Amino acid sequence: MSEVHINHVYKRFGDVTAVDDLSLLFKAGEFVSVLGPSGCGKTTLLRMLAGLETPSAGEISIGDKVVNDLPPGSRDIAMVFQTYALYPHMTVRGNIEYPLKKRRTPKAERAVKVKDAAELLQLEELLDRKPRQLSGGQQQRVALGRALVRDPAVFLLDEPLSNLDAKLRAHMRAELIQLHERIGKTMVYVTHDQLEAMTMSHRIAVLRFGVLQQFASPDEVYRKPANEFVAGFIGTPSMNFIAGEIDNSDGKLTFCGGGVALSVQAGLLPDGLIADGDKFLVKMGFRPEDIFIGDQGDDALVSVVEPTGHEVIVLIDLNGNEVVARVNPDVRLKAGDKVKLRFRPDKLHFFGTKEGIRLNV
Amino acid sequence: MSADTTAKLPWFRRSYRNFSLEEKYAVLGMILIAPTVMTFCAVIAYPLIAAIYLSFFSIYTPTMEGHWVGFSNYATLLQSGEFWRSLWNNIIWTVGTLTLQILFGILVAMMLHQNMVFRSLARSLVLFPYFLSTVVAVLVWKWLFNDLYGVLNHLFMWAGVIDMPVDWLGKMPNAMLSLIFVGAWKYFPFVVIAVLARLQSIPEELYEAAKIDGAGVFARFFDVTLPQLKDVLVVIILLRTIWDFKEFDLINLMTGGGPIIATQTLSLMVYKEAFALNQMGASSAVAVLMMLVMLVFMALYLRKAKGPSE
Numbered sequence: 001m002s003e004v005h006i007n008h009v010y011k012r013f014g015d016v017t018a019v020d021d022l023s024l025l026f027k028a029g030e031f032v033s034v035l036g037p038s039g040c041g042k043t044t045l046l047r048m049l050a051g052l053e054t055p056s057a058g059e060i061s062i063g064d065k066v067v068n069d070l071p072p073g074s075r076d077i078a079m080v081f082q083t084y085a086l087y088p089h090m091t092v093r094g095n096i097e098y099p100l101k102k103r104r105t106p107k108a109e110r111a112v113k114v115k116d117a118a119e120l121l122q123l124e125e126l127l128d129r130k131p132r133q134l135s136g137g138q139q140q141r142v143a144l145g146r147a148l149v150r151d152p153a154v155f156l157l158d159e160p161l162s163n164l165d166a167k168l169r170a171h172m173r174a175e176l177i178q179l180h181e182r183i184g185k186t187m188v189y190v191t192h193d194q195l196e197a198m199t200m201s202h203r204i205a206v207l208r209f210g211v212l213q214q215f216a217s218p219d220e221v222y223r224k225p226a227n228e229f230v231a232g233f234i235g236t237p238s239m240n241f242i243a244g245e246i247d248n249s250d251g252k253l254t255f256c257g258g259g260v261a262l263s264v265q266a267g268l269l270p271d272g273l274i275a276d277g278d279k280f281l282v283k284m285g286f287r288p289e290d291i292f293i294g295d296q297g298d299d300a301l302v303s304v305v306e307p308t309g310h311e312v313i314v315l316i317d318l319n320g321n322e323v324v325a326r327v328n329p330d331v332r333l334k335a336g337d338k339v340k341l342r343f344r345p346d347k348l349h350f351f352g353t354k355e356g357i358r359l360n361v
Numbered sequence: 362m363s364a365d366t367t368a369k370l371p372w373f374r375r376s377y378r379n380f381s382l383e384e385k386y387a388v389l390g391m392i393l394i395a396p397t398v399m400t401f402c403a404v405i406a407y408p409l410i411a412a413i414y415l416s417f418f419s420i421y422t423p424t425m426e427g428h429w430v431g432f433s434n435y436a437t438l439l440q441s442g443e444f445w446r447s448l449w450n451n452i453i454w455t456v457g458t459l460t461l462q463i464l465f466g467i468l469v470a471m472m473l474h475q476n477m478v479f480r481s482l483a484r485s486l487v488l489f490p491y492f493l494s495t496v497v498a499v500l501v502w503k504w505l506f507n508d509l510y511g512v513l514n515h516l517f518m519w520a521g522v523i524d525m526p527v528d529w530l531g532k533m534p535n536a537m538l539s540l541i542f543v544g545a546w547k548y549f550p551f552v553v554i555a556v557l558a559r560l561q562s563i564p565e566e567l568y569e570a571a572k573i574d575g576a577g578v579f580a581r582f583f584d585v586t587l588p589q590l591k592d593v594l595v596v597i598i599l600l601r602t603i604w605d606f607k608e609f610d611l612i613n614l615m616t617g618g619g620p621i622i623a624t625q626t627l628s629l630m631v632y633k634e635a636f637a638l639n640q641m642g643a644s645s646a647v648a649v650l651m652m653l654v655m656l657v658f659m660a661l662y663l664r665k666a667k668g669p670s671e
Contacts, residue, residue: 052569073575085566089588098584102575146574 002063002153002186003028009058011044018044020210031180033189033197033204041210042190046156050079062154078147079156084139086131093127096145117149137168155187161196173199194234206230228356231285231349237313237324239285246282248274255284259319260298265345270361285349288326297342305333416645422635427642434646443622451626454540455605461545462601466552474560491550499614502543506530533623536616540624544611552597559593599662606655627651
């Protein structure tokens with residue numbers, strides 16, 4: 001169990017900066033997800049931790065050791081690849097045993113460790129099979145077994161669930177959480193799937209264009225997104241945004257935009273952000289579950305209704321702005337219905353228009 | 362005749378118009394494979410059967426006249442030292458040149474797989490020996506090997522490796538070693554092409570996983586590369602064994618089987634019996650025996666090509 005310290009790390013490929021001045025500290029035993037859209041540098045970061053890429057600048061430490069110049073095999077890390085990368089000619093046993101063999105672990109000890117790992121991952125029955133005789137989920141477990149058996153300080157997982165079908169993915173998610181609880185090692189989990197990041201991690205690092213956007217617990221990332229990008233990226237359906245302005249008249253803040261006028265709850269924005277009598281351009285964000293359809297509020301028009309079973313996603317035209325709402329399936333709506341919208345006043349997010357920085361307290 | 366009654370007649374008593382769709386397809390199929398079958402009979406089945414047939418006769422080649430001798434050609438051959446010597450030479454040549462081809466081929470393929478300058482140029486150049494006509498290649502090599510004015514002796518003497526010119530092709534074991542070397546030079550590009558193609562399809566993650574598992578350069582070669590090359594190597598070895606075993610032009614042009622019969626393989630013996638000693642029957646018998654040896658490799662190859670990879 002070791003902490004991982006990423007200190008002002010850069011990675012450039014020619015003119016492209018894949019990772020841009022990234023500094024992160026993963027605590028020992030923590031499950032951290034690195035989340036972001038494709039090309040955000042998350043896999044590059046993981047490969048630098050593994051030693052498969054060298055940082056262009058900056059320092060990476062695992063435990064109290066700077067590992068920049070250590071080859072992958074000497075870093076006390078294990079990695080699970082998206083494609084599993086099992087050795088096709090070796091049996092399951094051979095695959096799991098391989099890292100131990102390369103470290104000259106005595107045969108008897110190897111057998112015990114392989115047995116333990118196989119037991120933990122329910123692979124005992126499959127030990128003599130070849131990888132191609134296994135299902136995707138089983139191959140996944142073998143890849144985990146190969147990582148586990150070494151008892152490394154840090155586990156690196158590169159989108160390990162993305163090649164599985166939806167049902168198996170949900171199952172493996174739960175298994176991974178249990179596994180982490182049992183072994184308690186530091187795990188760095190790279191994914192573009194926010195559901196995986198939200199459900200499994202202690203903390204999530206959100207990356208965009210190689211730049212860290214936010215590093216916080218799933219709850220905080222969801223409730224207090226650091227900027228407009230994180231707000232829009234986390235959550236399905238994603239957050240709604242309406243551009244407008246806040247004006248301050250006699251200490252009362254009012255948001256006007258998209259044909260809506262809302263008084264902003266006191267304490268939502270820091271005092272003195274907007275001088276009395278002044279105006280401030282903002283983007284207002286609100287999650288689909290934070291608006292209500294009822295008989296009070298602003299007039300709007302239902303344009304699309306998408307029932308998913310346990311809830312209904314409704315696309316609503318609010319004075320020309322498209323707004324997504326998540327409503328109870330018992331509310332019967334159909335396209336063309338005229339409805340009234342209300343916002344949850346304590347759940348409004350405000351972002352600056354230039355950099356999209358969160359303005360809320 | 363009504364449709365009911367015509368359908369009951371055997372196919373050869375009905376006109377094509379009354380055939381079912383399946384029968385019409387069958388006819389089309391037969392027409393389409395007929396050219397192949399006929400060509401196969403003319404160039405493979407007929408010579409094969411003719412060779413077996415001729416091997417039971419004693420025939421004077423220029424007149425092609427002879428008489429039935431039964432198995433006596435075979436009996437003579439199996440008792441002659443020359444046949445066994447030629448078979449032994451054949452094995453030495455095949456194993457020797459094939460081993461060099463494989464080793465050199467894998468080595469060059471791995472070099473060409475690396476990121477290096479002028480990689481595509483090098484990849485085309487390496488095929489040069491394979492595309493070069495054997496006659497031209499042999500003539501060049503014979504000049505290089507020439508004991509009086511050859512570059513090879515010149516260079517070796519200049520470098521002080523030897524102090525007297527070496528007779529590369531007229532003495533044993535030099536002649537066989539020279540043959541094996543030139544054979545390897547001529548045919549290793551085939552191994553390069555096949556191995557390189559396979560190398561390019563090995564997923565990079567396997568090497569990365571091995572690196573993380575603590576495997577060094579050699580471990581990665583033996584634990585990742587070689588097992589992945591296994592299937593293609595088996596096919597290459599079988600094919601090249603078959604081709605090298607019956608190699609004729611290169612050996613005939615280089616040494617003609619000499620000195621005496623020191624580098625004479627079975628192919629050369631077939632040729633010599635038929636056209637130098639004018640014994641078409643005995644020659645056919647050698648060819649048939651040679652074919653029997655090759656059949657073993659053929660069977661292995663067919664099993665490999667047909668069966669699953671494991």
